Amino acid sequence: MWKSDITANVGYNPLQVVTLADGRMINAFVRYSTTKKGAIKWHLDNLQDQISDENLAKLISSGKYMIIANHLCYIPPGFDNSSDF
Numbered sequence: 001m002w003k004s005d006i007t008a009n010v011g012y013n014p015l016q017v018v019t020l021a022d023g024r025m026i027n028a029f030v031r032y033s034t035t036k037k038g039a040i041k042w043h044l045d046n047l048q049d050q051i052s053d054e055n056l057a058k059l060i061s062s063g064k065y066m067i068i069a070n071h072l073c074y075i076p077p078g079f080d081n082s083s084d085f
Contacts, residue, residue, distance in 0.1 A: 010055045011064035011066060012030070014031070015027045015029055015030075016028055043074050044071070047072075050068045
């Protein structure tokens with residue numbers, strides 16, 4: 001289950017236990033969703049910040065992982081999509 005919480009911490013534990021209305025407990029995931037500027041943004045132009053060399057190096061050195069939220073098909077107004085990524 002997706003939990004609506006977000007974090008800006010690279011290498012966090014994305015799974016959290018959530019109690020459902022009927023009392024059952026399940027695992028939910030929390031998304032990493034921020035930029036270096038601190039704005040919460042799930043757009044394609046933020047992907048390079050989310051998977052930056054710095055963030056990937058932190059994950060590798062710590063042996064951890066994270067779940068990234070992004071809307072890959074959304075192109076914001078003014079975004080230059082004329083070049084290859």
